[in-house]
Amino acid sequence: MAVVEQEQAPLELESGEGQITERPLGAFTRPGDGGGWRSWLFTVDHKKIGIMYGAAGLLFFVIGGIYALFMRLQLARPGNSILSAETYNQVFTMHGVVMIFLAAIPLGAAFSNYLIPLQIGARDVAFPRLNAFSFWVFLGGGLFLLTSMFIGGWWENAPDGGWFAYSPNTGVLFSPSKGIDFFAIGLQITGIASLVGAINLIVTVLNMRSPGMTLMKMPVLTWMLFIVQMLLLFAMPVISVALFLLTFDRLFDANFFNVAEGADPLLWQHLFWIFGHPEVYILILPSFGIISEIIPTFSRKPIFGYPFMIFSGIAIGFMGWGVWAHHMFASGIGPVAVAAFSVSTMFIAVPTGVKILNWLATMWGGRIRFTTPMLYATSVVAMFTIGGLSGVTHSLAAADTQQTDTYYIVAHFHYVIFGGIILGFFGGFYFWWPKMFGYFLSEKIGKSSFWVMVIGFNLTFGPMHILGLQGMSRRIQTYSEGQGFDLWNLVATIGAFLIAVATAMFIANVYISWRAHRAGKTPAPGPDPWDARSLEWMTASPVPEHNFDETIEVERQDEFWHRKWGKDETGRVVRRATSEEVAHDGSNTNVHLPSPSYWPIVAALGLPIIGYGLIYNLWLCVFGGLFVLGGLYGWVFEPVDDPNADGHHDDDDHEHSDEPRAEETDENSSEEVSVD
């Protein structure tokens, strides 16, 4: 069957020969796949979208890191005056918001988008255009938030209420700049992105698994990401409500947080933390999933206690909804509530402990290879255990009352967020980089940057435990000499710069390894460089646009592993086939793929415009609204598959008829491949 590879300018008019003209909104053709920037801007390919999520997430991670470095510089010595108190408030708020909403969530989304369809053996996600939409909405919302740094003056209008923005403190009365408006509307926009992405991936996991892939055969990573999407699905509307209430208060004089009218100051805290605590698990579970793939691969053992891993993940997902008020022990919620939430907080440590023990048991007796991904994965187990244990100390309400708003809290959540999440993501980068881009990242630079990062991380956040217990409050702009804070603050600042060095080494590694790959100095990774277990390794590297050459029949958990390895008569594990024999080579171009589309990015563009309109001039909202509405209408009435599909991978006998095509099924009927 012929493969039509032709380029078409995106705005080119139809030739008139097309048989179906279902284009109610004008004469636009679909964007062609001409390569270059257009193939990224209008793509609906889950892999490209995943890579863009990753790139944007890393960019925001660097920006958030720069904020952190300025904070550490300011706190390096007592009585420093690099940042004024007003600027410091904005910088720590932006650090938190950018790191959580624009770095950690999107990096999780990068792995979800790229890996979920591959791990379940699917062609793409359930709604490819919705996927593109959610990425562009996220990027628009993120950039919208960042512009608050310089719109209306340099560091005049950035949010300054902390990442959880407690109202009434964030009302117009106490926070008169436009910063909180940017915060509320920006997070509302990125929330839409997360919600849409969650719907998409939930449907993908539920509905698009390849034949035989039952839920309990899915890889642990897919399971964890699925739980994350469930949490996003139910947590996002709650923060949406809170942000709506705050926006209405600030822009339209509503009374939700107007204490003078008798409003309840705890309303925001409850709404925020009902979202905020599941959010913690939204952040950590992708990393748990990533290391659950890395550790078995490099221990050469299946994951220990697979059902326990899954059900402890589900348990975390459920119990995460019942612990939110432990963030509020100091706010006077009453002894019964405090006791109940103390107990539930202690309980949620149990499923997490189960996971830690299972990872250890997976490594136990395994043939461990300490590659860079494995180093990161094992460090996650260690660092997260420290962060988890300091977390359990917060469940003791009496102690927590003392620790609230001290650096002890900062130390705790950085051990879980940086030590648990960011280290896991870096491990994931090293692990899947050959799969995504077709070349290895240098192990040498990788290992040295790992050690710099882990040492820097512990130097930064370890001393904060001590600082906190000595009584140093978080969010203070400076401190005076002679309180015993000087030494540990200096150490933390040095550590923070080591983390920056390690991040720079990672970025340099990407470039250097790419250069080496281009020069042909490094070997090609092949489909399965690590002798891994799940389906994404069963196709070529980098993954071809159509993912798999044919649908994979799944019979067992770790299907790919079992196709490569089996047992002989004596029960010894022997290789049955090489990875190259089992994996698809990506040569099947005869696959019909969803066509690229303009509409997702058009619709997404309208949202930040509406945001600026709400803050500065309501007329802009009309303009932005037209973008959204036009984009959505163009989208809804555009067929998913271009009837005149001009892109490549065109299946030339694909028609939308429901008559079975007998001759075709015969032609392709199951061929049998025997492997010795």
Next chain:
Amino acid sequence: MKIVLRRFPLTETATDQTSTDHSEDHVSTLGVSNDKLGMWVFLGSDCLLFGGLISTYMLYKDRIGPDDLGPEEMFDIPFTSVSSFVLLMSSLTVVLAITALRRNDIRRSRIWLLSTAILGAIFVGGQVYEFTVFYREGLGYTTNLFGTAFFTLTGFHGVHVSVGVIMLMSMYIQSMRGKLTSDNEEKLEIIGLYWHFVDVVWIVIFTIVYLFPQ
């Protein structure tokens, strides 16, 4: 040792997995189409949006100034009962539209589709009228906590109904252009799911907001 790996043809499934607008040839793991499952998942999420708003309203409904009118004095139960009845009837008409479309009875499906949209519009109109009356009686959006919470909650519901009316009218226009037939009946079914959800939410709001204070 010999193992047989079966390779299956991709043609049918590959097409089906990525196309979402052809319900008739769908092969999905759960047997329900992606579009419909997506709507169900979205509605699950929307429950929590209204959950948050209703909780806020419950918290604030009695927080009024000493001279302000409270919920008991403000609400006109007979009027809202009639508009609630109108909205609930629209759930019936949308079902009639779907079944007519399934029989490929395009003319009837158009009539029921249009009447659903009109009933929805009447409900929204009633809400606008009600809001105006309340405002004239002295309950503005910023008057007190009760007003703020009430207008926000019912306003969000009104926006949901309006979005539904817009979708129904779009379907009606599609039908007039001959694009809505029994082949793509699922489109209307999915909008019907949304429409029923909006109605069910109204039953909850009507009970909690209007009937409880009485």
